[in-house]
Amino acid sequence: GAVVSQHPSWVICKSGTSVKIECRSLDFQATTMFWYRQFPKQSLMLMATSNEGSKATYEQGVEKDKFLINHASLTLSTLTVTSAHPEDSSFYICSARDTGYYEQYFGPGTRLTVT
Amino acid sequence: DAKTTQPTSMDCAEGRAANLPCNHSTISGNEYVYWYRQIHSQGPQYIIHGLKNNETNEMASLIITEDRKSSTLILPHATLRDTAVYYCIVRVDAGNNRKLIWGLGTSLAVNP
Numbered sequence: 001g002a003v004v005s006q007h008p009s010w011v012i013c014k015s016g017t018s019v020k021i022e023c024r025s026l027d028f029q030a031t032t033m034f035w036y037r038q039f040p041k042q043s044l045m046l047m048a049t050s051n052e053g054s055k056a057t058y059e060q061g062v063e064k065d066k067f068l069i070n071h072a073s074l075t076l077s078t079l080t081v082t083s084a085h086p087e088d089s090s091f092y093i094c095s096a097r098d099t100g101y102y103e104q105y106f107g108p109g110t111r112l113t114v115t
Numbered sequence: 116d117a118k119t120t121q122p123t124s125m126d127c128a129e130g131r132a133a134n135l136p137c138n139h140s141t142i143s144g145n146e147y148v149y150w151y152r153q154i155h156s157q158g159p160q161y162i163i164h165g166l167k168n169n170e171t172n173e174m175a176s177l178i179i180t181e182d183r184k185s186s187t188l189i190l191p192h193a194t195l196r197d198t199a200v201y202y203c204i205v206r207v208d209a210g211n212n213r214k215l216i217w218g219l220g221t222s223l224a225v226n227p
Contacts, residue, residue, distance in 0.1 A: 043219050043220060044217045046216075049214065106160070106161075
């Protein structure tokens with residue numbers, strides 16, 4: 001149980017375009033989902049926390065207009081990277097917290113490359 | 116900023132116990148210690164968590180010192196598949212949200 005999926009697993013896009021990444025909890029309901037970014041050989045950096053049906057809470061330094069987060073249902077959250085630039089190339093990972101529990105379960109990650 | 120410090124890397128022989136230390140000297144009384152691991156280019160995998168008492172599950176044991184300023188993750192019989200980066204994390208409660216603050220982790224290499 002407690003499986004989280006992400007789609008796509010990798011994506012290459014051109015500079016200036018937008019990319020949407022989906023995060024789904026497959027066998028549980030997730031009131032809260034988290035989005036992280038990880039650069040090579042670095043740790044995970046929390047970007048934002050999203051609660052179902054409300055606006056996401058962004059960490060300091062993360063541009064909310066560039067990284068659009070939607071958490072419209074208890075099993076789906078999306079991250080849209082708008083007007084992507086090469087410096088946005090990174091490994092994006094989502095996690096979901098099962099309602100009533102504390103553990104976060106992580107998706108497999110999405111490798112974004114902006115050319 | 117991360118609230119934990121860990122060795123950058125460790126080695127362990129296959130079949131032996133792997134003991135991964137973590138310092139969290141500034142931990143608050145109600146903050147939990149979590150351990151995750153990340154195999155290259157994959158999402159992190161939950162291992163175990165605890166508050167005060169030692170914990171054990173099918174994957175590992177977590178030993179927390181009485182003053183809670185440090186802990187040790189024990190993999191009792193390490194296998195080659197346990198090679199990964201292991202993160203010791205303090206869970207911070209921020210209002211209604213509980214955030215995991217990640218450090219750089221320990222890169223564990225299990226050798227045949």
